[in-house]
Amino acid sequence: MVEATLEQIVYTYIAEHVDDEFDYDTEIFEEGFVNSLFAIQLMTFLEKEFAIKITMDDLDMENYKSVNAIGEFVRRWRERNVR
Amino acid sequence: MKALHDVLTQVEQFAAEELRPRAGEFEAQQEIPQDVIISLAKHGVLGATIPVEYGGLALDAIDYGNLTETVGKACNSVRELLTVHVSLVGESIKRWGSEEQKRYWLPRMATGEILAAFALTEPEVGSDAKGIGTSYRQEGNRFILNGRKKWISFGGIADLFLVFASRGEEMTAFLVESSMAGVSTTKMSNLLASSSSHLAEIHLQDVEVPLENVLSRVGGGFAYVVNTALDHGRYSIAWSGVAIAQEALDGMVTYGRTRKQGGRVICEYAEVQKMIADASANLHAARALCVAAGLKRRDKHPDAIIETTIAKYFSSKMAMKVATDAVQVFGGNGFSRDYPVERLFREAKVLEIIEGTSQVLQPVIAQHALRTCYRKGWWSEP
Numbered sequence A: 001m002v003e004a005t006l007e008q009i010v011y012t013y014i015a016e017h018v019d020d021e022f023d024y025d026t027e028i029f030e031e032g033f034v035n036s037l038f039a040i041q042l043m044t045f046l047e048k049e050f051a052i053k054i055t056m057d058d059l060d061m062e063n064y065k066s067v068n069a070i071g072e073f074v075r076r077w078r079e080r081n082v083r
Numbered sequence B: 001m002k003a004l005h006d007v008l009t010q011v012e013q014f015a016a017e018e019l020r021p022r023a024g025e026f027e028a029q030q031e032i033p034q035d036v037i038i039s040l041a042k043h044g045v046l047g048a049t050i051p052v053e054y055g056g057l058a059l060d061a062i063d064y065g066n067l068t069e070t071v072g073k074a075c076n077s078v079r080e081l082l083t084v085h086v087s088l089v090g091e092s093i094k095r096w097g098s099e100e101q102k103r104y105w106l107p108r109m110a111t112g113e114i115l116a117a118f119a120l121t122e123p124e125v126g127s128d129a130k131g132i133g134t135s136y137r138q139e140g141n142r143f144i145l146n147g148r149k150k151w152i153s154f155g156g157i158a159d160l161f162l163v164f165a166s167r168g169e170e171m172t173a174f175l176v177e178s179s180m181a182g183v184s185t186t187k188m189s190n191l192l193a194s195s196s197s198h199l200a201e202i203h204l205q206d207v208e209v210p211l212e213n214v215l216s217r218v219g220g221g222f223a224y225v226v227n228t229a230l231d232h233g234r235y236s237i238a239w240s241g242v243a244i245a246q247e248a249l250d251g252m253v254t255y256g257r258t259r260k261q262g263g264r265v266i267c268e269y270a271e272v273q274k275m276i277a278d279a280s281a282n283l284h285a286a287r288a289l290c291v292a293a294g295l296k297r298r299d300k301h302p303d304a305i306i307e308t309t310i311a312k313y314f315s316s317k318m319a320m321k322v323a324t325d326a327v328q329v330f331g332g333n334g335f336s337r338d339y340p341v342e343r344l345f346r347e348a349k350v351l352e353i354i355e356g357t358s359q360v361l362q363p364v365i366a367q368h369a370l371r372t373c374y375r376k377g378w379w380s381e382p
Helices: A006-015 A036-050 A067-082 B004-029 B034-042 B061-074 B076-096 B099-111 B222-258 B270-298 B304-335 B341-351 B358-372
Strands: B116-119 B135-139 B142-152 B160-167 B170-177 B183-187 B200-210
Touching: A006 A036, A006 A067, A036 A067, A036 B222, A036 B304, B004 B034, B004 B061, B004 B076, B004 B341, B034 B076, B061 B076, B061 B222, B061 B270, B076 B099, B076 B116, B076 B160, B076 B170, B076 B222, B076 B341, B116 B142, B142 B160, B142 B170, B160 B200, B160 B222, B170 B200, B170 B222, B222 B270, B222 B304, B222 B341, B270 B304, B304 B341, B304 B358
Parallel strands: B116 B160, B135 B160
Antiparallel strands: B135 B142, B142 B200, B160 B170, B183 B200
């Protein structure tokens, strides 16, 4: 079995909360697919799923605007915290 | 650190001996006396969820819920202090504060040296935080704040305000000290309830706030800061509904078993038993929702937010219904300030309004159900 990529996991989670079609580059907040309450739900999901801890330094909407942006952010976070 | 069980037992005893008998007196005098606040701090209540390393009790969500019920059952206004000081401001600093901010503010909040209040609401802005009128501009490493906040619980005595302000489309959270030049407060009175909660308007006139008092980032993550704070607030209010309803049910039952009409104690009448049964069943349901939300919060589950929203929505409406029925069971005496149910009735109403009115939460809950309960292909349209 092929392991799901980070982006696939994020996409699947967001898709459970969005009726509209979107891809990995769709800006989900900008397009109005999800509301601000979902922002903290997504944050909680990312922390639990990828064992990361989002702090004030990570609070930039650019990090969460799309599936690809989230994937890059999680990788950056891991690299930063492995060092 | 004292054993958790001991702490909760002592708070229960304190609430029974010092808060419940005086709750009506606090309302009449429109203040919570200093000795009560000192005792709350001494019992660790003001640092309930603050980590041990910063001087708090580090209660988890379930224990904090139980503590909220214990305090709220005895005195709703003291419970309000927990909501703003611990849930809204303490949790925000714990989550989004810099290490320096945590080390400076949290120990002082835990000891009660500093009381904190949450300053989001404005005369024209309630749940829709996007329209905030309080403004800021930056001058070097300082920010100049101007504006007015309203309905700020404990605003009249707080030393620290978590203030939300805007610069055009950008919004930022600031830790504003009441001692800063340009900060003034006006006590709010003639309210339906919460007379002793020191509600106030906060006026900010050219208040200079240093960069180190910005919570989180300048213009960044406002949605995260404000929504996590309100999420904690809603969890507190959900348990507050349980607290008021339990107190009202206890009153209803105690009165029903002693008050006689037509030669019988009134609890023997089916009409009274129906109200007691409904209150009891609904209270159990609300407590179950609060515990379910608390377990998810303790587990840091993403669904904790919607579970908390549902618990707050149900529990606040339930408290209003139970308190209304309690007044009904008390009959004419339910109108009298000689009995506590009229106060519970007034206090319950507030829960349906604060931290998102029931009407604001309904579409959130509906949208969740519309997504999660849709079963494609269950039946074909005729």
